[in-house]
Amino acid sequence: MFHPVLPRGREDRTVLVSGRGCTVRDTEGRTYLDASSVLGLTQIGHGREEIAQAAAEQMRTLGHFHTWGTISNDKAIRLAARLTDLAPQGLQRVYFTSGGGEGVEIALRMARYFHHRTGSPERTWILSRRTAYHGIGYGSGTVSGSPAYQDGFGPVLPHVHHLTPPDPYHAELYDGEDVTEYCLRELARTIDEIGPGRIAAMIGEPVMGAGGAVVPPPDYWPRVAALLRSHGILLILDEVVTAFGRTGTWFAAEHFGVTPDLLVTAKGITSGYVPHGAVLLTEEVADAVNGETGFPIGFTYTGHPTACAVALANLDIIEREGLLENAVKVGDHLAGRLAALRGLPAVGDVRQLGMMLAVELVSDKTARTPLPGGTLGVVDALREDAGVIVRATPRSLVLNPALVMDRATADEVADGLDSVLRRLAPDGRI
Ligand code: PLP
Numbered sequence: 001m002f003h004p005v006l007p008r009g010r011e012d013r014t015v016l017v018s019g020r021g022c023t024v025r026d027t028e029g030r031t032y033l034d035a036s037s038v039l040g041l042t043q044i045g046h047g048r049e050e051i052a053q054a055a056a057e058q059m060r061t062l063g064h065f066h067t068w069g070t071i072s073n074d075k076a077i078r079l080a081a082r083l084t085d086l087a088p089q090g091l092q093r094v095y096f097t098s099g100g101g102e103g104v105e106i107a108l109r110m111a112r113y114f115h116h117r118t119g120s121p122e123r124t125w126i127l128s129r130r131t132a133y134h135g136i137g138y139g140s141g142t143v144s145g146s147p148a149y150q151d152g153f154g155p156v157l158p159h160v161h162h163l164t165p166p167d168p169y170h171a172e173l174y175d176g177e178d179v180t181e182y183c184l185r186e187l188a189r190t191i192d193e194i195g196p197g198r199i200a201a202m203i204g205e206p207v208m209g210a211g212g213a214v215v216p217p218p219d220y221w222p223r224v225a226a227l228l229r230s231h232g233i234l235l236i237l238d239e240v241v242t243a244f245g246r247t248g249t250w251f252a253a254e255h256f257g258v259t260p261d262l263l264v265t266a267k268g269i270t271s272g273y274v275p276h277g278a279v280l281l282t283e284e285v286a287d288a289v290n291g292e293t294g295f296p297i298g299f300t301y302t303g304h305p306t307a308c309a310v311a312l313a314n315l316d317i318i319e320r321e322g323l324l325e326n327a328v329k330v331g332d333h334l335a336g337r338l339a340a341l342r343g344l345p346a347v348g349d350v351r352q353l354g355m356m357l358a359v360e361l362v363s364d365k366t367a368r369t370p371l372p373g374g375t376l377g378v379v380d381a382l383r384e385d386a387g388v389i390v391r392a393t394p395r396s397l398v399l400n401p402a403l404v405m406d407r408a409t410a411d412e413v414a415d416g417l418d419s420v421l422r423r424l425a426p427d428g429r430i
Contacts, residue, residue, distance in 0.1 A: 014383065019046030022405050024389070032383060035413045036391040040209055040241045040356070040400035041267035044317045051273045054313035058306045067096065067303025069294070076303035079311050083278060086250045086315075088259040093286035095295075096303045097277035100240035100266035101135020104203070106279050107236045107262045108139045109297060110289050111201035114234065114261075117288045125194050126157075127187070127202035127233075129165040133210035134203060134238055143203050145211070146394075161194065163187060165208060166216035169349040169360060170368060180220045187224060191231055201234040201261075206252035209241035212396035213351055213358035221256035234261040234285070240277070241356070244268030245318055245403050248328040248354030255353070261285050271314045276307035323403035327354040330410050334401070337414035346371060346424045349396075355403055358396040359417065363426045370395045373428045378420065381430050386416030 003013075015027045022045055025031050037043070044051070058075065067076050080094035095110075097103040108126060115123035128134070130145040141149040142157035145165070150156045164186055166179050174182040191199060206221060208214040228235050237260040242252035246268055249255060253263065262285060266277030289295045301307075318324070335352035338359055342350055348362035361371040361378065371378075379392040391398040397417070401410065423430050 021045040021047065022402050022409050031387065033388045033409065033413055033416065035388050035399045035401050037355075037400050037402040038272055039267070039391065040246060040398075041272040043244055043246070043268045043323060043403045044271045044314060044321075045402040045404040048271075048273075048317065050317060051271070051310055051313050054309045055274065055306055058309035062305050064301070064304055064306060066298070066300060068298045073303060073305045073308070075305040075308035075312065079278075079308040082312065082315060083280060087263065087280050088251055088253045090259045090282050091263055091280040092283045093281045095279040095281065096308070097266065097279060098275045098299075098301045098304070098307075099135075099277045100238075100264065101137050101140045102299075103240065103264035103266055103277045103279045104134045104140035104143070104236075104238060105137045106297065107203070107264050108143070108201070110262060110279070110281065110285060110295070111234045111236060113295070114285050114288045115200050117291055120197065120232075122198055123200045123232075125159045125161060125199040127190065127199060128160060128162050129204055129208075130162045131165050131167075131211035131214075132162075132203075132205060132208060132238075134205075134240075161190060163190060165211065165214060166220045167214050168217060169214075169351070172368065178217075180217050180223060183220060184223050184227065187227060191227075191233070196231040196233070199231070199233045201236050202228055203236040203238055205238045205240075206242050206256060207247060207353055207356055209356070209398070209400075210393055212360060212393045213353075213356045213398050213400075215351055215353050215356075216256075218256065221253075221258045225258040225260070236260060236262045236264065239263055239265045240267055241400070244315070245324045245327050246354060246400065247356055248324055248331065250324070252353075269314070270307060270310045273314070274304075274307045274310050276304065276311055318403065321404065326405075327403045330401070330405050330407055331355045331357065333407050334399070334405075334410040334414060337411065338399075338417065341418060341421055344421050344424070346426045346428075347421060355401050355405075357399040357401075358393075359399075359421070360396040361424070362395075363428070371426070371428045377428065377430065378424060381420050381423075382416060386420050388413055388416035390417075 018025045128143040132145040134140040243265040263280040270276045331354045338350045349360040375392045382388045
């Protein structure tokens with residue numbers, strides 16, 4: 001088996017076989033606390049019987065049929081209605097996908113096609129941010145910020161420009177200026193240089209996930225959205241990680257009071273029990289890209305009824321168990337515990353919104369330089385020595401606990417981090 005992100009020559013593996021709640025078990029019978037809910041998606045925890053039943057029932061009834069043209073299915077229709085009820089006002093239509101990156105591809109296509117259909121085919125440029133993550137496709141991978149998705153894979157998608165992300169901890173990026181002011185000035189200058197009539201859309205995660213749970217200043221998104229709108233540039237919010245309670249609200253856009261033209265989501269929509277995703281769009285975008293012939297891009301699994309049945313059962317659990325409220329309560333508690341680690345020599349920053357948390361590790365607290373060798377060694381030590389699974393990002397340990405996690409389990413996670421980070425030297429040695 002070929003594992004992505006596994007260095008050549010390393011053969012050791014933790015082979016997982018089962019999971020319940022926030023705990024997973026390996027072939028040796030050892031248990032681990034899953035503080036990353038896989039990759040920020042198991043909102044309702046592992047091993048939920050209700051989900052297995054919803055999937056089995058739908059598989060017996062109608063396992064799959066596509067939703068192309070005039071064919072539809074009852075579960076896809078019900079889920080679309082449920083999503084538009086929960087979504088920020090104005091997002092009225094739903095295009096189903098099988099995951100996040102695929103949703104980003106569709107959103108990028110729709111953004112360019114919208115302008116093509118409304119008389120501005122020269123609007124082809126897409127604005128994004130450095131350190132963003134949007135998926136592995138040639139479109140989604142190019143709008144992703146890390147050079148790792150582009151170097152050696154070229155030529156990548158043309159007409160993509162990356163802006164500076166709003167990262168309050170890294171004041172050195174903004175020449176002493178206020179973070180939002182700097183980013184807005186850069187955005188205005190970029191629009192001017194490329195030409196406002198040549199830009200299709202800007203894409204961004206409301207809170208950056210793989211970039212290290214980076215929470216922007218509160219005025220960043222409202223001001224970005226207003227500037228884009230004044231130039232007729234569409235806003236695509238990538239809520240693949242942030243939706244369905246991850247930040248304590250159904251959608252993170254609610255924190256910032258913005259309604260995008262297109263919103264991409266996946267992961268928590270089914271809590272990852274089966275792959276699924278959705279692109280939500282305004283009536284204006286839907287109408288324009290549809291036209292007389294219909295939007296030309298569809299695929300095998302769009303509107304998958306089993307995935308939709310699982311999503312409906314998952315959303316029922318999130319609502320019935322008050323998981324949005326729990327995400328705020330336990331997220332705040334865990335953030336309080338992690339904040340106590342700030343005094344340690346290699347801990348630079350602790351950030352949080354709901355159940356999105358990050359501990360940024362540094363080799364120098366003043367210069368805010370990353371740990372030499374990155375964070376992978378720390379993540380391995382956390383798993384092996386403390387039995388806690390967190391996600392490694394280039395600079396930070398990212399924690400995305402299941403929204404069902406209780407305070408006592410959050411304390412166990414914090415104790416695990418405490419025990420390992422206390423041994424971590426700023427040169428990266430443990
Ligand atoms: N967008 C964001 C913000 C993500 O974090 C991810 C995955 O982590 C993706 C898109 C890609 O989603 P997928 O892996 O389902 O294709």
